[in-house]
Amino acid sequence: MEQIKQTILNKVIRPRPLHSYKGNYGRIITIGGNYNLGGAIIMSASACVYAGAGLVTCATDKHNLNALHTRLPEAMFVDYSDFSDLLENLTKADVIVLGPGLGLDKLAQNICQLVLSNLSLDQLIIIDGSAITLLAANPGLLTYLKKGQAIFTPHEMEWQRLSQIKIADQIPLKNKQAQLKLGQTVILKKYHTEIYHPECDTPHQLTIGGPYMATGGMGDTLTGVLAAFLGQFSSAPLTDVIDAAVYTHSAVASKLGVNNYVTLPSAIIAELPHFMNCTIKE
Ligand SMILES: NC(=O)C1=CN([C@@H]2O[C@H](COP(=O)(O)OP(=O)(O)OC[C@H]3O[C@@H](n4cnc5c(N)ncnc54)[C@H](OP(=O)(O)O)[C@@H]3O)[C@@H](O)[C@H]2O)[C@@H](O)CC1
Ligand SMILES: Nc1ncnc2c1ncn2[C@@H]1O[C@H](COP(=O)(O)OP(=O)(O)O)[C@@H](O)[C@H]1O
Numbered sequence: 001m002e003q004i005k006q007t008i009l010n011k012v013i014r015p016r017p018l019h020s021y022k023g024n025y026g027r028i029i030t031i032g033g034n035y036n037l038g039g040a041i042i043m044s045a046s047a048c049v050y051a052g053a054g055l056v057t058c059a060t061d062k063h064n065l066n067a068l069h070t071r072l073p074e075a076m077f078v079d080y081s082d083f084s085d086l087l088e089n090l091t092k093a094d095v096i097v098l099g100p101g102l103g104l105d106k107l108a109q110n111i112c113q114l115v116l117s118n119l120s121l122d123q124l125i126i127i128d129g130s131a132i133t134l135l136a137a138n139p140g141l142l143t144y145l146k147k148g149q150a151i152f153t154p155h156e157m158e159w160q161r162l163s164q165i166k167i168a169d170q171i172p173l174k175n176k177q178a179q180l181k182l183g184q185t186v187i188l189k190k191y192h193t194e195i196y197h198p199e200c201d202t203p204h205q206l207t208i209g210g211p212y213m214a215t216g217g218m219g220d221t222l223t224g225v226l227a228a229f230l231g232q233f234s235s236a237p238l239t240d241v242i243d244a245a246v247y248t249h250s251a252v253a254s255k256l257g258v259n260n261y262v263t264l265p266s267a268i269i270a271e272l273p274h275f276m277n278c279t280i281k282e
């Protein structure tokens with residue numbers, strides 16, 4: 001396996017051109033957060049804003065509106081049960097996050113169908129959490145994806161559901177075979193997360209991060225960092241951008257982990273702008 005090094009940050013995170021504006025840094029829509037799991041999509045959208053995305057819209061259950069705007073006034077809101085509004089905002093996005101806290105009910109299934117069947121070829125989609133579980137149960141939806149258009153971010157059980165490889169059998173060789181069959185990027189999240197890129201024979205591996213990250217919402221937060229990086233660093237190679245986002249998420253956690261027993265997703269989110277700024281000054 002190829003280890004991801006800190007130098008990836010300088011390759012991807014660049015000083016911003018003076019004559020730039022929010023439209024240059026990505027239009028992102030994060031879709032998820034049902035009545036019970038609203039925090040997941042608020043963490044995803046927050047990480048996205050704090051990691052530098054230009055414009056972030058959060059499509060979620062309408063009960064999450066006040067909480068979203070209290071925590072994150074920078075985000076715009078769409079009631080995800082209003083399919084015409086959802087579709088209108090979906091088509092404007094460069095990058096889509098689908099799944100954090102979406103749940104598995106009929107509405108969630110219909111949202112997945114709507115989103116996947118209306119993707120345009122130039123959009124990238126991050127498929128996480130409930131959306132992975134729903135696609136594993138309905139693999140026909142995978143045919144809507146152009147090769148390399150999606151980034152799946154499963155934890156080990158979600159990967160088991162999607163790939164049919166039992167957790168104990170998830171060795172790099174089998175994971176790579178399953179990723180090639182899928183035709184998409186797979187970020188297999190765990191201690192020393194592994195990234196399976198379509199273009200690379202060898203998986204890339206994180207060697208930072210640790211159990212201080214084992215808190216609900218940590219993966220939801222990663223989706224936001226990833227979307228922000230894809231949206232704003234689109235001139236760098238896609239594999240580098242993905243590796244840099246995954247590295248940044250764990251690097252911030254490991255920095256906070258020096259003095260904290262647990263590194264909460266909200267604390268990681270708050271630290272992102274400072275961490276990214278230090279990177280360009282190094
Ligand atoms: N604040 C919020 O709103 C939050 C909302 N969230 C949202 O909830 C939705 C469901 O996501 P989920 O990950 O919580 O549940 P699910 O997909 O059923 O997986 C759990 C099952 O897998 C098993 N398991 C085995 N290995 C594992 C591993 N390495 N990592 C994790 N699990 C592992 C595990 O085994 P057990 O712990 O029971 O032994 C259990 O049986 C999703 O949309 C997510 O975004 C969460 O982010 C939390 C904060
Ligand atoms: N022991 C650990 N070492 C390193 N990273 C961890 C550890 N436990 C959890 N993580 C990280 O936390 C995140 C968990 O993702 P996930 O299970 O999807 O969380 P959630 O769905 O609650 O947001 C992943 O990025 C994973 O790599």
Ligand SMILES: [Mg+2]
Nearest residue numbers: 129155219220
């Ligand atoms: Mg998750």
